[in-house]
Amino acid sequence: MNRVVSNSFSNEALLFPPPAFSYAPPASHSANIPRIVVRLSRISALLLFFFAALYFCCNRPVHAGPGAEESFAKPPAIVIGFVGGWVSRNDSVHREVQLAAQLRRDFPEGVYVQVFENHRADEARREILRLLDANHDGKLTPAEKQSARIVIYGHSWGASEAIELARSLERDAIPVLLTIQVDSITKPHENDALIPANVAQAVNFYQPDGILHGTPQIRAVDPSRTQILGNFRFDYRDHPVDCSAYPWLARTLEKTHIEIETDPRVWNQVDSMIRSKLPATTQSLASASDSAPSQGRLQ
Secondary structure: OOOOOOOHHHHHHHHOOOOOOOOOOOHHHHHHHHHHHHHHHHHHHHHHHHHHHHHHHHHOOOOOOOOHHHHOOOOOEEEEEEEOOOOOOOOOOOHHHHHHHHHHHHOOOOEEEEEEEOOOHHHHHHHHHHHHOOOOOOOOOHHHHHOOOEEEEEEOHHHHHHHHHHHHHHHOOOOEEEEEEEOOOOOOOOOOOEEOOOEEEEEEEEOOOOOOOOOOOOEEOOOOOOEEEEEEEOOOOOOOOOOOOOOHHHHHHOHHHHHHHHOHHHHHHHHHHHHOOOOOOHHHHHHHHHOOOOOOEEO
16 A cells, blocks of 8 residues: 655645744843953953053162162272274283283282273273273262272373373362373373372382483372372393384384383383282282382482
8 A cells, every 4th residue: 555645745845844943042041241340340350450550560660778888799999001003902922911911810809990092081981981880870979989999091192192081081070099101202282291189109110212202290289189109210221121122113213111111120020010900810920929119210
């Protein structure tokens, strides 16, 4: 028997489609949504407040107490040398350069030693300011300035520039322990005979002969603040010094001027005076004992 399957369902579905599907949450679920939103907003506000407070605490300026500067590292003792004329700072023929190299070997820590050309005093000043800036904030406090232990020496134009550097440091309110001039030749627009008041001690070595001869006398702007250790004269007419390492032209035109630059009697004294301002080390004591200072004629 053949069975007939009714197609009435399909026809009814086409004529009367079922309603579109939709879901309505329970009334209790929809009522909880505003509460969740409120809680999340409160948590967000608390987190925002927390991070804002943390940022403020980490970035607000720190006001140092009365002795705060002392907590920073103590700056090194500073020794600045100047070569004369158009001599290079690395020309090891010259005693200014040799002395600096020896000091670096004997004072590997706690002492900064550098030689500059006499037309680079501004560079030397910037280096001094950098070294004194113990807390690295880009400016010097009165305590940082007063912590300075500076020695400046030079020969010829370099000696004149040594005094000019000391004078510029005076404008910065920075003291200088000692200046040493060896056969100082006055540079244009400078006064190498007048020692500024920020220098504690000054000494002058010179010779009076030849085309180039040094300033014979230095004096203090303020004798109550600056001690002139002496103006020491050296004569090479009867006691010549070997200058064979120098060029022929220098030996011919500047003989006595380079003799004093080469004279071990002069530079032993320069070395000893500089070391007296530096912290003692085993190497420095040994080197100092090897040289016996021999003074020239005091004027």
